[in-house]
Amino acid sequence: MGTMAASVEEISAAAPQALELHALQHLGELRSTFESGRTRPLAWRQDQLRGLLRLLAEKEEEAFRALHDDLGKHRAEAYRDEVWAPLVAFPADAQVVPEPLGVVLIFSCWNFPLGLSLEPLIGAIAAGNAVVLKPSELAPATAKFLEDNIGDYMDATAVKVVQGGPAVGEQLMEHRWDKVLFTGCPRVARMVMAAASKHLTPVALELGGKCPCIFDSASVGTGRNLQTSVNRVIFAKWSSCAGQACVAIDYILVEERFAPTLIKMLKSTLKRLMADSDQMARIVNARHFQRLSGLLKDPAVAASVLYGGKLDAKNLCIEPTILLNPPLDSAIMTEEIFGPLLPIITVKKIEDSIAFVRARPKPLAVYAFTNSAPLKRRIVEETSSGSVTFNDAVVQYGIDTLPFGGVGQSGFGQYHGKYSFEMFSHKKAVLKRGFLVEAMLRYPPWDEQKIAMMRHLYRYNYIRFIFTFLGLSRT
């Protein structure tokens, strides 16, 4: 997999990539643990989950530090997105009837390195599996935190953390797993699924996409609702790991005539809420910083910047940036931005947004700020996305009764709450019969009479069935 090796460069450590063989050798141990039945009893699973709760309670400070090291993430954001969200994922009741799949592999992503590791881990354990967790090497402090602590709070014979980069990921995928959950980008997802196909390993892919925000100014109005909406847009774009989130608002669609008001409000609110740079996470690493700066280098795109645009390469900070109508074929409008740059695209009528969204790959989320019931209905029925949220954004992630997952290019497989349990379970159909009721119709030798009787039975025609049985009906 040549392309996977190419991205080794993004690992800024000077030391060569050490292949993590340690846990691969222990893959056998995990299998034995699972086969011994250790992960099945409800008590064991509850124990593990309680251990996780204790971990989050006792090691909160260390976790926050690691997240800050990795991403410059503010504690509040860290708490909300990484500690609380996984806790919400605790299912209310675990069913014993569906069976665990066995030994599962979870790849988590660097932007919510704690949350995206723990949420699926909770589901997998609740379902009774043994787990290998491979956190992203792009958030090394959090990965190390997980490696150092998970074993102290959970059963280390059944839950293992493997550190490393793409080469380790490749090695892991050479083995058969009972399920693989991958959170990340489509490019790597393709490689994961291709590798999984060799062993018929089922996969779930949590990807992203360009999540649009349809801003129906006409129905939102200019009063308090407008301010509330703008607050929520800012929250969804810049307070979510500086836009580096699969569910962050990628771009806004607004009617031409309302754009100036919206932009004005965004600017003033940004000044108020995000005056200090430490209120926003930084860009994860130099490679992504280059990528984002590169998006702005295109002269037509640079010309469309209305606010922000300041780049601080040393600290990997890009200030909240707003653009107005960059060219639709520019990279910023064709690739997932995953950063603090917000293009605003104007349309003649807000309904035109629907065709705009439909013409593009299916995103993980579609957002719309609107009070118009017909528009809401059209958005739900005519666009396709992992989910739709009206008058807010990102918050759907925290509601554990809603399934979370993509469709089309944004992935497949859903989790959160009870869906996490189901994602890592096999729903085994079990049918029980006795010996008493025997239908001789089932068995050869067959004849027209038997066929006729069967036909009558299937159509609930009991009278004709009896007649045929008694030989009183011609077949």
Added chain:
Amino acid sequence: MEESRAAAVQELRARFAAGTTRPAEWRAKQLRGVLRMATEMEAEICDALHADVGKPKTEAHVHEVDISGQVVVLVCLEESQEMDETQEVLSLDPVIGAIAAGNAVVLKPSEVAPATSSLLAELLPRYIDSTCIKVVEGGVSETTAPLELKWDKIFYTGNSKVGRIVMASAAKHLTPVVLELGGKCPVVVDSNVNLHVTAKRIAAGKWGCNNGQACIAPDFIITTESFAPKLLEALKKVLEKFYGKDPLLSEDLSRVVTPNHFNRLLDLMDDEMVSDKIVFGGQRDEQKLKIAPTIFLDVPLDSAMMKEEIFGPLLPIITVDKIHESLGLINSMTKPLAAYLFTRDSKLQKQFESTISAGGMLLNDTSVHLTNPHLPFGGVGESGTGSYHGRFTFDAFSHGKAVLHRGFGGEAKARYPPYSSAKLKILKGVLAGKLGAHIQAILGFPRGK
């Protein structure tokens, strides 16, 4: 050929994008069309199935035209209509679910059953909207070509070798797949059973369905050394009753589908590791591609017959000392599509249920679990991924989209930067469900920034 196929797919995409497949009326119309086709063309369908696999008319009715159970397709329509008693043809069960879920569909029937394949290609357009539902015929190359295209879902029923190819192709486009594969479905037979009924049900599941060429057909039996002779006698009696003294002459026995598979089965039978273990049957007719029900006793576990899915009328009986040893033996193999247990011992039943992993399991019978529309039908591990039947087919071809409606009220300042420890305190309280924190949040605390 390539261009016309690509053009056909383009048409499907356009029709779907235009919303043709969405209205309840359209879907209902298609499903009624399928129903009418199965009813009006029953004779032609049975003829095609007989031409392809020598399928006896009864099997054709029960397993393919009439249903071996009722398939109730629950379609969640605006008017909450219920489509009941939709009759299925095996190829069409997934198609029915896909249509019910509002999709445009390409159906590629197996080229190994050419008569049925061409019949479907000919009939379907007469009964349903062929701008949205197309049949593509052909062999390996005609299967590989469509796999290069982007689909929103791929549903494959077949063997695990091709299953891997399908999944690898799907990976290029991040297409989700349902793979209905097979495996070696074991039958564990305890000694405390009603022997006659057990023998009948095993025989019906094994030879009464395409002569063993079915994914859920019992592949092999495990029983105790002491019970094996009795079970064998019971099976022999039942087989004679079903198929007469010369099974090759019985019209009630399907033939083997192709010369390739016929030769594959002969190789399994004549393998010197097992050829001396035949205790019943063994007759074969190369002209008619027929093999009689054949039973083996105690074949070596490393013989080809015990390593591959048999998919034919050969039935090995493996003996163990004590019946619960069967569990370890089954677990040493890859997970099958179905696992069967005949016993009256409830402790053994519980053990079986909790330690054996299979797509589905059945106690004291074979095969019939697939007729229950309320049970998901599908494999696990090597036997596949995803499930269908009844409501599950609809789900397999749908995306459950989460939709959240929020109002503008309930604004919590604590959500927004600039962050502070005061805000964090309130936030923690809210997230922990504390009423006081909720009240503070709603009242816009903390004051100031």
